[in-house]
Amino acid sequence: MYKVKIYVTLRESVLDLEGNAAKKSLQSMEYKELKDVKIGKYIELTLEKSERDIEEVVREMCERLLVNTVMEDYRLEIEEVAAQ
Numbered sequence: 001m002y003k004v005k006i007y008v009t010l011r012e013s014v015l016d017l018e019g020n021a022a023k024k025s026l027q028s029m030e031y032k033e034l035k036d037v038k039i040g041k042y043i044e045l046t047l048e049k050s051e052r053d054i055e056e057v058v059r060e061m062c063e064r065l066l067v068n069t070v071m072e073d074y075r076l077e078i079e080e081v082a083a084q
Contacts, residue, residue, distance in 0.1 A: 005077040009040035
């Protein structure tokens with residue numbers, strides 16, 4: 001069994017409106033240390049073992065449904081765990 005963590009962020013070329021709004025709000029609260037805010041999403045999957053390569057399967061899921069690859073980048077962490 002596998003636990004997969006997917007971290008999705010906007011590409012550098014895409015304006016992060018939510019991140020900019022959070023940055024302005026935090027700066028107005030006088031968090032002077034703050035340089036930037038990026039807001040993305042976190043997805044966690046649990047998968048059974050398969051004949052197919054697990055990374056290939058997850059990348060396919062990301063590119064077909066979970067991630068808008070025109071606007072977003074993603075990275076994976078795949079961990080094999082004991083079945084429960």
